[in-house]
Amino acid sequence: GAVVSQHPSWVICKSGTSVKIECRSLDFQATTMFWYRQFPKQSLMLMATSNEGSKATYEQGVEKDKFLINHASLTLSTLTVTSAHPEDSSFYICSAAAQGRKKSSYNEQFFGPGTRLTVL
């Protein structure tokens, strides 16, 4: 199956600093990448959807200026948490989907291993 990596796997930072998380599709071109956030013992909540070369679409309630998403290439998307605060501590998971041959076809998502962010 397709492989998606995330880096770093965990990060600890001080309040007020910015943290960048990378999501890479290793063996396929991902036209769409998704960023999820997961709080302890809860489900995944979609934060934003990014398509290569265009601006990300954020879900309601997600601050676009705080969570900067860049999808500059077909294999890399980054999420930058700006001016991080303790309430931003969470498990961030990305997923990637490739464009199918037909626009109406289902594009399976492949998930990365996640990044645990702890803001002190």
Next chain:
Amino acid sequence: AQSVTQLGSHVSVSEGALVLLRCNYSSSVPPYLFWYVQYPNQGLQLLLKYTTGATLVKGINGFEAEFKKSETSFHLTKPSAHMSDAAEYFCAVRHEGGSQGNLIFGKGTKLSVKP
């Protein structure tokens, strides 16, 4: 609006016993349904999916699920639990309105397996 409901946030079974994790969904269009497994501090791994065709879907690690339209259900089963099955399981439905396929997840069910 679409939603996914997983009955039981925590299910405990004995090793060798039947595993049954319940999932009900709501969708106004024919749904694409998924079960994912998450081990501690890891991402999600796809167990199985239903898109079209046969309603009984077999996945990895001996799991299977049956899509029942009349019951709007997609319960996950495994005949005999192994210790290695202990994990968090998420049911999901594809969000309506496009082929991009962003998913709506249930709240998850934690499966514990007793020796």
